[in-house]
Amino acid sequence: MASSREDMDSEERQNCSICLCEFEIPRQLPCMHSFCEKCLQDYISSREETVKKLNKIECPICRLVVIPEGKTKSSTILASMFPINVIFQSILNDDSKVKVDRSCDSCHSAGRLRSAQDFCVECEEGMCETCSEVHRNLKMTRNHVIFSMEEVASNPHNVMKIAKGFSCPEHDGEDIDFYxxxxxxxxxxxxxxxxxxxxxxxxxxxxxxxxLLQEMNPDSIIEQMKKLESHLKSFTEVNESSVSRLESQVNNLTNQIRDVRKKINDVLDEIERKVKMDGHIIYKEDTIRKQEEKQHCQSLINSIRNSHSLLETVRKYGTVTQVFLMTEKMKSQLVSYLDQIQERYTKTETTTILLEMNPKVQVLLSTCPDSLAKIISKRELQRLDYTVIKKPFRKSLIQTDRTIDIKVDDFLQPHYYGITYCFSGHLMLADSWNHAIHLLDSSYNSITSYKLNNSIFDVCVLDQTNEVAVTIPGLKLIQFLSVTNGKITPTRTITTRYKCFGIAAAENGNIVISGDCDGESKPYWSLVNREGKETSHQIECHCKGSWTYVAVDSSFTHVYVTVSMAHSLFCFDMSGKQEFVYQHDSLKNPRGVATDKHDNVYVVGHASNNIHQLTPDGVVLQIISNGVPSAPLAICFNNDGDVFLVTNDSDTRKIYQYELK
Structure with a gap:
């Protein structure tokens, strides 16, 4: 079986690996693989684009890269540049030189006939036992390579390869005899x-x-070759093992993904169950509430019908006095009906059910379903057409209630750039020119004052605390003050990135400030937490040096910023996304901004001497000019959201109070 395999290998060695036929002009690549010259030409032609572009040829068998010398040539020239494999060529030319059953060539030349026992690859002659012994002892031939005829029979082509391997690579057929x-x-x-x-x-x-042989030590080279072969076998085994390991890992990944999918499905099933349950609860509660409202409306309709019917009956059958008295009574009853209807309109809510998914999917498996997804019941005031409810009820009318004379100890004429209601109906004023904070009681009488070292601008009361915050633009500073038992005490400061003018309270003791970016033309607003971490958002308008005021709605979801030089009010959500920009021909140099109990927005026009009342989404309701002082400045609402105060830059010791009617 082994000899047949060797015969097949020997036959394959005489055949080209491309055409699978016997070699015709075998050309040898540097990797020792040989191909017919014509086959090599065709192979190079099929890869002509790669050869020209990259100037390289890959062996068709082992993919060893060969880089031709000089400029890229045609496939014919490139193929002919590789040397002829003289071993294969000599086998093809004279395969009869090595015959197993040949006679001794030396004896044959002397007229004797003896069978050959050995073969000298350098002399290319067969030798009998006697001639072989003499050949080994002669000085000129003692170093020749001699094979037994049995070795020749087992692999004749290897014998010829060794024989031809000693010929000169530069001069075909010349023996190598010199060093x-x-x-x-x-x-x-x-x-x-x-x-x-x-x-x-x-x-x-x-x-x-x-x-030379002693120096080169062939035995050592053979040993190194064996070690190299062993290392290569080990390397192959490692590669095979690596492939098996990767296959196992892929299978494990598949199993892990299945497990993850199952767990995710379990979580999603739980979420689906909870969503359905919570949604049904909200739906049921809202349905009951709407049914109650419907019943109330139906009851009111019945009352109105009864009143209407009663008045009609009196008119038809009663005396003039009875008609007058009944009409007077029904007029009062009508006002009662209108008040009830208005209350229903302002309190009408729509319920929106949203599914809020946690964006952090990577923590899906380590968190409970409630933190991954939950039902959010979002209730918003229903936005009705204001033309429907505004005229009959006229509750949005604003009337000047009183003018307040502020009496505090000051050195210079006061300029109240900031104003805010605080605890127990008390009032806080920021006097910029006198660098002072004034605390007034609910009757607007002075309780105490606190003087700072620099000019201040605006003031606000922190949410659910007894702490107030004051902006100091020149120092890029926020000064916090504690107000306890009628005393004002400084507590801490926060340094801001840019100049800060306006200030408003946000949720959980955070604050919102507005100002002007130093060296830039864009104003900004920032959300600042209690530790002083500032998240800034630039406002897209080029108005360097603008005064800015800021307000936050009651739900702490929207920020309103006035930019004086842009004659504009900007509205943002808490993430910094701009919701709308309000501009009007009669709004000039806007300053103070505030919101009422319905989150309607009030903007003070400093140069236009008016106050603009807007809906929360920026639709103008009315522009108030009667009773507004010259150069109005800051504005604030009381805790109930139905009374607001306005300071001014003309008669600076006076504050104007307004009430919603």
């Missing part, structure tokens, strides 16, 4: 004449062989 010590290389006689004629030490190779 150049200068270049440390063996060469033929032609090489000595052409390439080594100027070398000082060129000698007979046979004389140098003992020392």
């Amino acid at each position: 150049c010590k200068d270049h440390k290389m063996a060469c033929c006689s032609k090489c000595c004449i052409v390439s080594h004629r100027n070398c000082a030490c060129v000698s007979d190779l046979s004389k140098e062989l003992p020392d």
Whole structure:
């Protein structure tokens, strides 16, 4: 079985790996693989684009990269540049030189007929036992390579490969008989004449062989070759093991994904169950509430019908006095009906059910369903057409209630740039020119004052605390003050990134400030937490040096910023997304901004001497000019959201109070 395999290998070695036929002009690549010259030409032509672009050729078998010398040539020239495999060529030319059943060539020349026992690959002659012994002992032939005829029979082509391997690679057919010590290389006689004629030490190779062989140590090289082969086998085994390991990992990944999917499905099933349950609860509650409202409305309708019917009856059958008295009574009853209807309109809510999913999917498996997804019941005031409810009820009318004379100890004429209601109906004023904070009682009488070292601008009361915050633009500073038992005490400060003017309270003790970016033309607003971490948002308008005020709605979801030089009011959500910009021909140099109990927005026009009342989404309701002081400045609402105060830059010691009617 082994010999048949060797015969097949020997036959394959004589065949081209491309055409699978016997070689025709075998050309050898540097990797020692050989191909027919014509097959090599066709192979190069099929990859002509790669050869020209990258100037390289890959061996069709082992993919070793060969880089041709010089400029890229045609496939014919490239194929012919590779050397002819002289071993295969000699086998093809004279396959009969190595015959297993040949006779001794030396005896045959002497007229004797003896069968050959050995074969000298250098002399290419068969030898009988006697001639072989003489051949090994002669000085000229003792170093020749000799094979037994049994070895020749087992692998004749390997014998010829060894034989032809000693011929000169530069001069075909020339034996290598010399050694150049200068270049440390063996060469033929032609090489000595052409390439080594100027070398000082060129000698007979046979004389140098003992020392060269001892120096080269073939046994050591063979041992290294074996080790290299062993390492390569180990490397192959490692690669195979790596492939198996990767396959196992892929299978494990698949199993893990299945497990993850199952867990996710379990979580989603739980979420679905809870969503359905919570949604049904909200639906049921809202349905009951709407049914109650419907019943109330129906009851009111019945009452109105009864009143109407009663008045009609009195008119038809009663005296004039009875008609008058009943009409007077029904007029009062009508006002009662209108008040009830208005209350229903302002309190009418719509319920929106949303599914809020947690964006952090990576923590899906380590968190409970409630933190991944939950039902959010979002109730909003229903936005009705204001033309429907505004005229009959006229509750949005604003009337000047009183003018307040502020009496505090001050050195300069006061300028109240900031104003806010605080605890127990008390009032806080920020006097910019006198660098002072004034605390007034609910009757607007002075309780105490606190003087700072620099000019201040605006003031606000922190949510659910007894602490107030004051902006100091020149120092880029926020000063916090504690107000306890009628005393004002400084507590802490926060440094801001830019100049801060306006200030308003946000949720959980946070604050919102507005100001002007130093060296830039854009104003800004920032959300600042208790630790002083500031999240800034630039406002897209080019108005360097603008005064800015800021307000936050009651739900702490929207921020309103006035920019004086832009004559505009900007509205943002808490993430910094701009909701709308309000501009009006009669709004000039806007300053203070505030919101009432319905989150309607009030903007003070400093240069236009008016106050603009807007809906929360920026629709103008009315523009108030009667009773508004010249150069109005800051504005604030009381805790009930139905009374507001306005300061001014003309008669600065006076504050104007307004009430919603």
